Amino acid sequence: MIEFRNVHKIYDTGVEALKGVDIKIDDGEFVFIVGASGAGKSTFMKLITHEEVATSGEVIVSNFKLSKLRRRQIPYLRRSMGIVFQDFRLINTMTVFDNVAFAMRVVGASRREIRRRVPYILGLVGLQSKAKNFPMELSGGEQQRVGLARALVNNPSLIIADEPTGNIDPELSYEIMELLTEINRRGTTILVVTHEHDLVQSFNRRVIQIKDGLVVSDTKEPEVAMYEI
Amino acid sequence: MRFNTLRFLIREGFRGMVKNGFMSAVSVLVLVCCLMITGCAYLLIENIDHGFESIYQENVVAAYAEEGTDKEGLAAIEKAIKSIDNVAEVEFHSKEEQLKDYSSDKDIGALLTDLEDDNPLPDTYMIHFKDLALFDQTVKKIEAIDGLEQVDYDSALAKMLTSARSMVFTVGIWIVALLLVVSLFIIVNTIKLTVYSRRLEIYIMRSVGATRRFIRFPFVVEGIALGIIAGGVTYGIVYGVYELVMPLVDLGKKFTPVPFVTVWWQLLVGFMGVGVLIGIIGSWISLSRYLKENME
Ligand SMILES: Nc1ncnc2c1ncn2[C@@H]1O[C@H](COP(=O)(O)OP(=O)(O)OP(=O)(O)O)[C@@H](O)[C@H]1O
Numbered sequence A: 001m002i003e004f005r006n007v008h009k010i011y012d013t014g015v016e017a018l019k020g021v022d023i024k025i026d027d028g029e030f031v032f033i034v035g036a037s038g039a040g041k042s043t044f045m046k047l048i049t050h051e052e053v054a055t056s057g058e059v060i061v062s063n064f065k066l067s068k069l070r071r072r073q074i075p076y077l078r079r080s081m082g083i084v085f086q087d088f089r090l091i092n093t094m095t096v097f098d099n100v101a102f103a104m105r106v107v108g109a110s111r112r113e114i115r116r117r118v119p120y121i122l123g124l125v126g127l128q129s130k131a132k133n134f135p136m137e138l139s140g141g142e143q144q145r146v147g148l149a150r151a152l153v154n155n156p157s158l159i160i161a162d163e164p165t166g167n168i169d170p171e172l173s174y175e176i177m178e179l180l181t182e183i184n185r186r187g188t189t190i191l192v193v194t195h196e197h198d199l200v201q202s203f204n205r206r207v208i209q210i211k212d213g214l215v216v217s218d219t220k221e222p223e224v225a226m227y228e229i
Numbered sequence B: 001m002r003f004n005t006l007r008f009l010i011r012e013g014f015r016g017m018v019k020n021g022f023m024s025a026v027s028v029l030v031l032v033c034c035l036m037i038t039g040c041a042y043l044l045i046e047n048i049d050h051g052f053e054s055i056y057q058e059n060v061v062a063a064y065a066e067e068g069t070d071k072e073g074l075a076a077i078e079k080a081i082k083s084i085d086n087v088a089e090v091e092f093h094s095k096e097e098q099l100k101d102y103s104s105d106k107d108i109g110a111l112l113t114d115l116e117d118d119n120p121l122p123d124t125y126m127i128h129f130k131d132l133a134l135f136d137q138t139v140k141k142i143e144a145i146d147g148l149e150q151v152d153y154d155s156a157l158a159k160m161l162t163s164a165r166s167m168v169f170t171v172g173i174w175i176v177a178l179l180l181v182v183s184l185f186i187i188v189n190t191i192k193l194t195v196y197s198r199r200l201e202i203y204i205m206r207s208v209g210a211t212r213r214f215i216r217f218p219f220v221v222e223g224i225a226l227g228i229i230a231g232g233v234t235y236g237i238v239y240g241v242y243e244l245v246m247p248l249v250d251l252g253k254k255f256t257p258v259p260f261v262t263v264w265w266q267l268l269v270g271f272m273g274v275g276v277l278i279g280i281i282g283s284w285i286s287l288s289r290y291l292k293e294n295m296e
């Protein structure tokens, strides 16, 4: 579960990116976050991943009260979530397999676990045949699927994706979103920031709209939300 | 930590070192210079102390009682000498005793048997000092004791060694401190390069929930590796140079250089220890700074 209670975020520069956000997202939901550029969507996501800290108010993520989070607990908060990046952030000197395995290695998984789990996850995102390829040898859509595989491999209960399709062709975006839907169907909570209205329209899901640092609409009827943007 | 994980982290550490070959070489070089000077200072001081020991063994000061002093007088003198602060030990050699010692030597023995009744040897006190730096004052105090005829000593060497020791020590400490800071600085920057070239990996590690300790590990391995290499190289150089140079040093009979075998492990442990320590501290500083400035 994710909960924001009157959350404000003011950056060191004085910009107030969030101006009192109250929101509750239950386990197993699939949520789109939409809004104009500079509205505060990425800030909202970064508060969840604890990459940024709220100036006031409380953020609760999978039973961690983030205002009271100790530094040594941060890794364990992060292990409960998988993060997907707009620019993929794959390590180009590693193969697809190693990129995914890396996420397991650095949290101390055994070689046996890695050998069993990585091919399974690559299969899930449809990349078994590309395991030995390097990221540069893949299309944008394929690279993002590697990113997704990496986010999934440690079996998180939450996926955080800030414009995961921002750097790939619209047709391929659809594929990625289908994958996220499939993952959600298996019980994982999904949070996706996107600018692509068509996608939001075709996946009939909860839509939270942020404008100037405030939640201005929160609905399960995408048409209503889109009207506002 | 699993063995597999450990191996992974250690390999990552070495990869970092190789990747920044040039900076790694520079850090090792600077660290070698630093360790070498530390080592030289240590060897010098060790040799000087060794020099003190030879003086000590040769009995620093011999004091002779006046002819004809009786038993009580001799005991009183011994007590007076012992009461001086800086005196570590006093050995009394009576004239009879000395005569007997000499007699065991065949040639002199023959000469001395005639003297049985008229022993010309003086009653002698062999006096060891605690601190040779106080040599002069102590000798003066001994000379002031009633009933002593003469005090024999060789203060020139003692003085020279005392001042040389303190000079080497002071100068050495400052140079070593300075160079340690410089080596630390260079190692911090070398590892910063690795950190920088791996910022994506570090970012990914943090985003999937690797612990700080885990993220640090490869960099600490890199620091330790640099330290061990520097320590080993320094040890080799110092050993070679010492073995080459010391036989050429000749300060007369009173002084023989410390053989390398007696200090080898202190040097090896010292070089490796300091090298590794600097490596660990350097990588720690480097990464802490980075982690502080970037995503918690
Ligand atoms: N690290 C930062 N330091 C200072 N100001 C920031 C920082 N990050 C974002 N901001 C500011 O906060 C506001 C919200 O930014 P945010 O990145 O959350 O917007 P966004 O909704 O994600 O926009 P976009 O759709 O363009 O990604 C903007 O005015 C932005 O300039």
Ligand SMILES: [Mg+2]
Pocket (backbone or CB within 6 Å): A041, A042, A043, A162
């Ligand atoms: Mg954004």
